[in-house]
Amino acid sequence: MSTGSKRMPKLAVVDENVDxxxxxxxxxxxxxxxxxxxxxxxxxALEKASLSQLDVILADIPKLDGFEIIQxxxxxxxxxxxxxxxxxxxxxxFLRALMAGSRGFLLKPFSRGELLAAIKDVMDxxxxxxxxxxxxxxxxxxxxxxxxxxxxxxxREEEILAGVFAGMLNKEIAYSLKIGPATVHTHLHRLFAKxxxxxxxxxxxxxxxxxxxxxxxx
Numbered sequence: 001m002s003t004g005s006k007r008m009p010k011l012a013v014v015d016e017n018v019d020x021x022x023x024x025x026x027x028x029x030x031x032x033x034x035x036x037x038x039x040x041x042x043x044x045a046l047e048k049a050s051l052s053q054l055d056v057i058l059a060d061i062p063k064l065d066g067f068e069i070i071q072x073x074x075x076x077x078x079x080x081x082x083x084x085x086x087x088x089x090x091x092x093x094f095l096r097a098l099m100a101g102s103r104g105f106l107l108k109p110f111s112r113g114e115l116l117a118a119i120k121d122v123m124d125x126x127x128x129x130x131x132x133x134x135x136x137x138x139x140x141x142x143x144x145x146x147x148x149x150x151x152x153x154x155x156r157e158e159e160i161l162a163g164v165f166a167g168m169l170n171k172e173i174a175y176s177l178k179i180g181p182a183t184v185h186t187h188l189h190r191l192f193a194k195x196x197x198x199x200x201x202x203x204x205x206x207x208x209x210x211x212x213x214x215x216x217x218x
Contacts, residue, residue: 104128
């Protein structure tokens with residue numbers, strides 16, 4: 001998948017909700033994208049879908065082994081962009097989906113415009129993280145700040161660190177927060193100093209080592 005490609009995206013949808021699947025099919029039939037498959041579960045998509053032909057997988061946020069399946073899909077075909085969706089947003093589950101390899105997040109019910117914007121973002125190589133997603137990420141870091149006082153991060157620095165945790169590049173963080181890349185760089189420099197780390201990986205590791213809520217792996 002190349003950045004800025006004008007060809008029609010090939011998409012698969014994974015959800016048990018028949019009405020949602022039908023709605024996505026209707027949008028695809030209007031020429032916005034090519035829906036090449038629909039599945040009840042990610043396991044079925046992994047087993048039956050022609051992954052090499054897909055650009056995007058639109059999947060209900062999985063439970064139990066679903067995160068491992070996302071990782072397997074991304075390992076087999078790194079170019080695939082997975083957009084997670086849920087009607088019951090949960091910060092922990094959402095963050096695990098991002099860590100597993102999701103590049104987007106949609107809160108149900110979402111509009112046609114929100115769906116198409118998310119597909120365009122990931123096709124252009126960006127993260128498709130809306131206001132709800134940013135809220136979850138920053139809330140996690142605010143909770144960490146409350147539990148582990150002493151770092152003194154500002155709200156903006158928490159948002160920047162949330163982007164780092166999600167694996168976003170400086171330009172992607174800037175796009176998500178509607179600020180300039182130079183501003184992101186400045187905030188990163190300051191929060192690294194506060195956390196007493198030198199790299200992004202060290203910042204993430206320090207977070208995971210101090211936060212008992214999240215799994216001890218990255």
